[in-house]
Amino acid sequence: MRVVRANSSSANDTLTAALASADATNTWMINAVTLTTTNQTLGAAYSYGSAVTHTVYLTVPFSASAGAISRVLNFTATAN
Numbered sequence: 001m002r003v004v005r006a007n008s009s010s011a012n013d014t015l016t017a018a019l020a021s022a023d024a025t026n027t028w029m030i031n032a033v034t035l036t037t038t039n040q041t042l043g044a045a046y047s048y049g050s051a052v053t054h055t056v057y058l059t060v061p062f063s064a065s066a067g068a069i070s071r072v073l074n075f076t077a078t079a080n
Contacts, residue, residue, distance in 0.1 A: 001015065001051070001052055001053075001054060001075065002049065002050065002051045002052070003015070003046065003048055003049075003077040004048060004049060005048040005049070005079070008079045010048075010079035010080050011047070011048075011080070012045045012046055012047050012048065012080050013045075013046050013048065013077045013078060013079055013080060014041060014043065014044045014045070014046075014077070014078045014080055015041070015042045015043050015046055015052075015075065015076070015077050016039035016040060016041050016042060016075070016076045016078070017030050017033070017035060017039065017040055017042055017073055017074065017075050017076075018035060018036065018037055018038055018039045018040060018073075018074050018076075019035050019036060019037050019071055019072070019073065019074075020037070020071065020072035020073070020074055021037065021071065021072070022036070022037050023071055025060070025061065025064050026058060026059060026060050026061070026064065026069060026071075027057075027058070027059040028056070028057070028058055028059075028071060028073070029056070029057040029058075029059075030042055030054050030055065030056055030057070030073075031054055031055055035073070039074075039076060042054060044080070045080065046077075056073070
């Protein structure tokens with residue numbers, strides 16, 4: 001992910017992520033952070049313009065019914 005600065009004197013940003021709606025069956029993670037519907041911090045001092053790699057993990061239990069899986073992931077970058 002790369003965040004570009006505009007109209008800010010901030011040197012870096014905080015990146016958070018959250019699920020748009022709860023998932024009672026599956027577990028969603030980015031890096032080692034489990035996602036919920038509340039913003040979870042992925043990093044607190046990322047430099048603007050620098051690409052930072054994040055990995056999305058989805059754990060589906062064997063007991064889950066067959067079918068499509070769909071969730072919206074919301075990302076927020078806030079100037080520090």
